[in-house]
Amino acid sequence: MSAEQILIWGGGIMYEFKYHKASSLDEAQSLKTNTADGIYLAGGQTLIPTFKQRLAAPSDVIDLAGIEELRGISTSGSVLSIGAMTLHAEVAASTEVRDSIPALAVLAGLIGDAQVRNRGTIGGSVANSDPAADYPAAVVTLNSSVITTQRTIVGTEFFQGLFETALTEGELITRLEFTVPDRCAYAKFPNPASRYAVVGVMIAEYSGKIQVGVTGAAGCAFRALALEDALNSDASSAAIDAVHIDVENFNSDMHASAEYRAQLVRVMAKRALAAL
Amino acid sequence: MKISVTVNGVDEELEITPNALLADVIRDQLYLSGTHIGCDTSQCGACTVHLNGMAVKACTVLAAQVDGQAVTTIEGIGSPADLHPMQAAFKEHHALQCGFCTPGMIMRGIDLVNNSEVLDEAAIREGLEGNICRCTGYHNIVKAMFNAALEMAPGKTTEQEVV
Ligand SMILES: Cc1cc2nc3c(=O)[nH]c(=O)nc-3n(C[C@H](O)[C@H](O)[C@H](O)COP(=O)(O)OP(=O)(O)OC[C@H]3O[C@@H](n4cnc5c(N)ncnc54)[C@H](O)[C@@H]3O)c2cc1C
Ligand code: FES
Ligand code: FES
Numbered sequence: 001m002s003a004e005q006i007l008i009w010g011g012g013i014m015y016e017f018k019y020h021k022a023s024s025l026d027e028a029q030s031l032k033t034n035t036a037d038g039i040y041l042a043g044g045q046t047l048i049p050t051f052k053q054r055l056a057a058p059s060d061v062i063d064l065a066g067i068e069e070l071r072g073i074s075t076s077g078s079v080l081s082i083g084a085m086t087l088h089a090e091v092a093a094s095t096e097v098r099d100s101i102p103a104l105a106v107l108a109g110l111i112g113d114a115q116v117r118n119r120g121t122i123g124g125s126v127a128n129s130d131p132a133a134d135y136p137a138a139v140v141t142l143n144s145s146v147i148t149t150q151r152t153i154v155g156t157e158f159f160q161g162l163f164e165t166a167l168t169e170g171e172l173i174t175r176l177e178f179t180v181p182d183r184c185a186y187a188k189f190p191n192p193a194s195r196y197a198v199v200g201v202m203i204a205e206y207s208g209k210i211q212v213g214v215t216g217a218a219g220c221a222f223r224a225l226a227l228e229d230a231l232n233s234d235a236s237s238a239a240i241d242a243v244h245i246d247v248e249n250f251n252s253d254m255h256a257s258a259e260y261r262a263q264l265v266r267v268m269a270k271r272a273l274a275a276l
Numbered sequence: 277m278k279i280s281v282t283v284n285g286v287d288e289e290l291e292i293t294p295n296a297l298l299a300d301v302i303r304d305q306l307y308l309s310g311t312h313i314g315c316d317t318s319q320c321g322a323c324t325v326h327l328n329g330m331a332v333k334a335c336t337v338l339a340a341q342v343d344g345q346a347v348t349t350i351e352g353i354g355s356p357a358d359l360h361p362m363q364a365a366f367k368e369h370h371a372l373q374c375g376f377c378t379p380g381m382i383m384r385g386i387d388l389v390n391n392s393e394v395l396d397e398a399a400i401r402e403g404l405e406g407n408i409c410r411c412t413g414y415h416n417i418v419k420a421m422f423n424a425a426l427e428m429a430p431g432k433t434t435e436q437e438v439v
Contacts (some may be wrong), residue, residue: 019277019294019340041341049318051295063341089330113406114384115321118330119337134330186329194319195405 035060042124084123103184132196138220141213143179159220187271199264279343284352299334309349324380331387334414350379365424373411
């Protein structure tokens with residue numbers, strides 16, 4: 001690109017890359033294999049800000065938007081299935097989601113803002129494993145499976161750390177499957193500027209057993225086993241207060257200290273319990 | 277690379293670089309400078325346009341992604357002689373001061389009315405999560421949007437008037 005073009009188009013702020021629009025999963029994967037440092041693009045609501053900050057310099061961007069089989073929401077028996085490229089706005093508005101797991105529609109509607117929800121996808125959010133993202137709370141709580149081009153990954157084994165997942169090089173998420181719980185609620189304390197979760201807690205009940213998933217507090221989403229034990233013997237606010245929250249792996253940053261996050265886990269858990 | 281995109285109803289064939297942002301192409305290549313760029317963190321919403329009828333942040337979309345699709349910018353919704361009801365309501369209710377956030381607010385406002393089920397004051401305030409205004413304190417923006425909604429989609433608004 002010439003200096004003149006940079007001036008005219010302003011596109012010079014990002015590193016240069018080649019752009020491909022894949023029309024099938026096979027094409028996307030072979031582009032990934034055959035390019036030096038290709039990266040998948042879903043809604044771009046994480047990736048494009050990253051490009052703009054020059055924190056990523058891929059050789060090729062492989063757009064997944066043309067792959068029809070990555071879209072759509074369906075239910076079969078007790079399983080709700082959501083295609084990787086389904087938009088946050090689509091999940092929030094879906095009657096299928098509202099009828100089966102209303103708390104998941106609520107969660108999707110709390111992500112960022114309307115413009116972000118009109119572009120961002122569930123697959124992109126889950127693949128990214130941002131510690132403050134909302135969907136991971138649902139993935140660990142709702143007896144879910146992450147279906148990829150290679151295999152099925154159990155939801156509780158998917159997130160492995162800060163921006164780290166079980167996905168291997170080139171592996172693509174095709175859809176998410178959630179088991180419909182008897183009851184479920186999500187409570188989030190949003191960062192006032194970005195709306196990302198400082199802490200988010202999802203509580204679900206399956207045949208009388210309570211499961212609690214937490215996002216925002218640590219490097220990645222996790223199941224709060226101490227809270228689950230307490231709530232399974234006494235499903236009350238007082239039981240939550242009595243639980244010791246281990247802050248050893250908690251995040252501490254300018255938004256909140258680890259101790260404050262531990263307190264938010266309790267408060268969000270109480271709010272989710274009250275809404276259950 | 278080449279893209280074809282319909283901008284404000286006009287079919288455009290554009291030569292772009294793969295890393296060009298939609299906002300930059302709109303402003304610097306199509307000379308539609310009503311779409312503003314107010315931040316580099318995808319948070320302010322000044323760059324809001326409609327992509328296939330839905331509000332998106334043009335600073336967080338690659339121009340390459342909109343090949344074959346339809347974009348509407350603030351220039352495409354009305355004219356000084358024939359304001360869109362949302363623009364007229366902003367004028368009537370003094371919903372702007374410096375005006376920098378206004379194009380994004382108006383594009384989001386239209387999207388909010390078109391794509392919401394109900395519109396009361398709380399829904400409008402919540403719906404403005406992705407648009408930042410440094411001047412007005414939002415109140416007159418909410419009032420303008422409520423009154424525009426009364427005109428654009430009377431069935432969606434509640435009786436409760438924003439005062
Ligand atoms: C202002 C703002 C506020 C936000 N607030 C929130 C919030 O409150 N809560 C929240 O959870 N998120 C928030 N987000 C993030 C948003 O939800 C993103 O949409 C999401 O994190 C990424 O999804 P995407 O579709 O945009 O993915 P992209 O940005 O396109 O991709 C993200 C990453 O995932 C990879 N990827 C994408 N799809 C797949 C796939 N199918 N298989 C494998 N890898 C894939 C990409 O290669 C990339 O590394 C916010 C974003 C912005 C800009
Ligand atoms: S310029 Fe697009 S969100 Fe600020
Ligand atoms: S009127 Fe000045 S930023 Fe909104």
